[in-house]
Amino acid sequence: MNKNNDIMNNKSKDINWKEILKNYSILLIGLFIMSFGVALSVKSDLGTTPISCIPNVLKYALPLSLGTITIIFNFLLVIIQVIILKNEFQRKQWLQVILTIFFGYFIDLALYILTPLQATGYISKWILCIISCFIIAFGVYLEVVSNAIVLPGEGVSLAVRHVTKIEFGKLKTAFDSSNVIIGGILSLALYGTFQGIGLGTIFAGIVVGYIVRFYRTIIEKIIS
Secondary structure, three states: OHHHHHHHHHHHHHOOHHHHHHHHHHHHHHHHHHHHHHHHHHHHOOOOOHHHHHHHHHOOOOOOOHHHHHHHHHHHHHHHHHHHHHHHOOHHHHHHHHHHHHHHHHHHHHHHHOOOOOOOOHHHHHHHHHHHHHHHHHHHHHHHHOOOOOOHHHHHHHHHHHHHOOOHHHHHHHHHHHHHHHHHHHHHHHHOOOOOOOHHHHHHHHHHHHHHHHHHHHHHHHHO
């Protein structure tokens, strides 16, 4: 009995709880920042990032907030991971659902805080769109460096990579492109026009990755 207790105590010592707390704190801060970027992109009325474009399209047809639809959509992405990975789906990956709930509520909070903000012209819309890309990219950067757990959007790409061995970058591009295409089809089917998706969606899909790499380069230089 004492031997078993010693083994359990050793396992507990092996877990660096301070490191885990730090990693998940950075991740939550990243999600909070990212949510304000998403809210700004919504305010720009030019379309949100590819991962948010389907929920943003559906918000005009459903009596639910964008945050709530985001939670439901990302939960479905977790289910897709389970279907792809089957028995190889790790139990800790269910934490993605909890993260998604935080992210959804953060988005609704950000939209509430930014309620007075209105883009009055085409130039101001693009200004909001560009600012949103920089904010989203910083949130994504924190998500990456947190070394915690990924959001379901990245989780799907990682699951497919695990099964197919295709390069993650190519899969992420294909996943984002699929979101934009599906969002466009849904918009045309539901409204007969592009609603909740636009040039800002395409712009964000192109530049956010580059901005994330820019942040990484700059911050690594500052730290080193």
